[in-house]
Amino acid sequence: MEKMEHIILESENNERIDKIISTLNAEWSRSQVQQWIKDGHVKVNGKQIKANYKCTTNDQIVIDIPEPEILDVQAEEMNLDIYYEDGDVLVVNKPKGMVVHPAPGHLTGTLVNGLMAHCKDLSGINGVLRPGIVHRIDKDTSGLLMVAKNDMAHEGLVNQLVDKSVTRKYFAIVHGNVPHDYGTIDAPIGRDPNDRQRMTVVDNGKQAVTHFRVLERFNQYTFIECELETGRTHQIRVHMKYIGFPLVGDPKYGPRKTLSIGGQALHAGILGFIHPRTKQYIEFEAPLPEEFEKLLIELKR
Numbered sequence: 001m002e003k004m005e006h007i008i009l010e011s012e013n014n015e016r017i018d019k020i021i022s023t024l025n026a027e028w029s030r031s032q033v034q035q036w037i038k039d040g041h042v043k044v045n046g047k048q049i050k051a052n053y054k055c056t057t058n059d060q061i062v063i064d065i066p067e068p069e070i071l072d073v074q075a076e077e078m079n080l081d082i083y084y085e086d087g088d089v090l091v092v093n094k095p096k097g098m099v100v101h102p103a104p105g106h107l108t109g110t111l112v113n114g115l116m117a118h119c120k121d122l123s124g125i126n127g128v129l130r131p132g133i134v135h136r137i138d139k140d141t142s143g144l145l146m147v148a149k150n151d152m153a154h155e156g157l158v159n160q161l162v163d164k165s166v167t168r169k170y171f172a173i174v175h176g177n178v179p180h181d182y183g184t185i186d187a188p189i190g191r192d193p194n195d196r197q198r199m200t201v202v203d204n205g206k207q208a209v210t211h212f213r214v215l216e217r218f219n220q221y222t223f224i225e226c227e228l229e230t231g232r233t234h235q236i237r238v239h240m241k242y243i244g245f246p247l248v249g250d251p252k253y254g255p256r257k258t259l260s261i262g263g264q265a266l267h268a269g270i271l272g273f274i275h276p277r278t279k280q281y282i283e284f285e286a287p288l289p290e291e292f293e294k295l296l297i298e299l300k301r
Contacts, residue, residue: 008059018051022196030196041066073102073128078114083284088153088277091146093286096263102129123154135156135231142289144271152290156276167272168228170236171288173265176246178214178222185210185239187201189232198252199234201242208232210239218299237264261291
């Protein structure tokens, strides 16, 4: 079992212990931390405490990080929209509403479950829960994803993401009339200190760059194309909100009064990369989903 120690800073005085611990690692959720406290994995000054314990400056926190449980992810037959496949890579068009990979408490119905039934070979680099997954898109975002079928392909695709050489273009409808035809948003993204379920622009965040261009303007809405240079969690949703043009239908970052389309109007429409084996550049385009098209037609009216 791995141990982690933390001394409470003056700025953390009188904060709840579960809140502080959940900010020490972006992978730890507050509910997970509360379970650790309940199970006795967290001690303050050598004593067990409750999740609502208020910390005092110089308190010594010791966390025994439990080993992650081995989860059994089952293959499930699904009608996947495969755009390309060979022995190394696969490109799939994910529908809106589908989660990319399983998580504890949510082990079925994900894209990974379907991929495991579709092909017997997926890269093992990301472990049991994320076999073959090189990058992901949000549950309510539709569009193209590349999947690695072996470790060589996985490393090759990840290196291209790191080098920012993968083409990833998204189509979105935003609130407001974007005045500039083109723009670049370069603003670091990290966890929102007030709400760990959200991301936001913060000084100490990871570098995030989004390029956009306007495709069509409507009265109170704009249809845009966004190209990702980096791939941070919720990047386009956070960046467009940051410049005052949040995505239509976005329950997390959009305004309360928005158009209802069951989640954000965001589609990963164009994906291009250098094939890790042939070294040839290949690019794919997935048309807008039907409900997205319908919304555009309504806005044009």
